[in-house]
Amino acid sequence: QSYKVNNQNEVFYNDDLVGQIFKKHAFYKFLESRSIKWQDYISKRLLPDDSIYVIINNTFFVIECKFQQVAGSVDEKLQTCDFKKKQYKKLLSKLNFEVEYIYLLSDWFKKPEYKDTLDYIHSVGCDYYFNYIPLSRLGLPC
Known part of the structure; x- marks a missing residue:
């Protein structure tokens, strides 16, 4: 059992196509x-x-990576997930994809002053993980 990603960024699990990965502008292609x-x-x-x-769960996952080591403007960016998720839903509505919005965060955001922001992310139907996202969260075989 293994994963492979080819040079078209297609994800295979045991030779079965299970997903496609996009970075920045590749999404528009x-x-x-x-x-x-x-x-x-x-x-x-x-x-x-x-x-x-x-592909197997017809879901498009937007993954935003935020790795802070000092205080900065990313604090407010974390509060935009609801708007951005809705924008992606509009953009992908013709394809009938489910849309999930997930932050991948560094340990910096485990500080107590981020509790309200992290609570907000969940309250608007978005999600976050620290350092890695479990394959099971994406609906991929483990």
């Missing part, structure tokens, strides 16, 4: 390949740090 013009759905381009379309 994917939309074009599905005849979707982003301008028809949203007014400003969003560039996901990473994203993966998991």
Whole structure:
């Protein structure tokens, strides 16, 4: 049992295609390949740090990576997940994909002053993990 990613960023598990990975602009190439013009759905381009379309559960996961080591503007960015998730849902609505929005965070965000922000992320239907995201969370075989 093993995972492989080819040079088209297709994810295989035991030779079965289970997903596709997109970084930043590759996401828009994917939309074009599905005849979707982003301008028809949203007014400003969003560039996901990473994203993966998991075929077996028809879900598109937007993964934003935030690795802080000092205080800074990322604090407010964590509070934009609800808006961005809704934008991605509009953008992918024609494809009938489920959309999930997940932050991948460094341990910096385990500090007590982030409790309200982390609670907010969950309250609006988004998610976060520290340092790694379990394959099971993405619905991928383990």
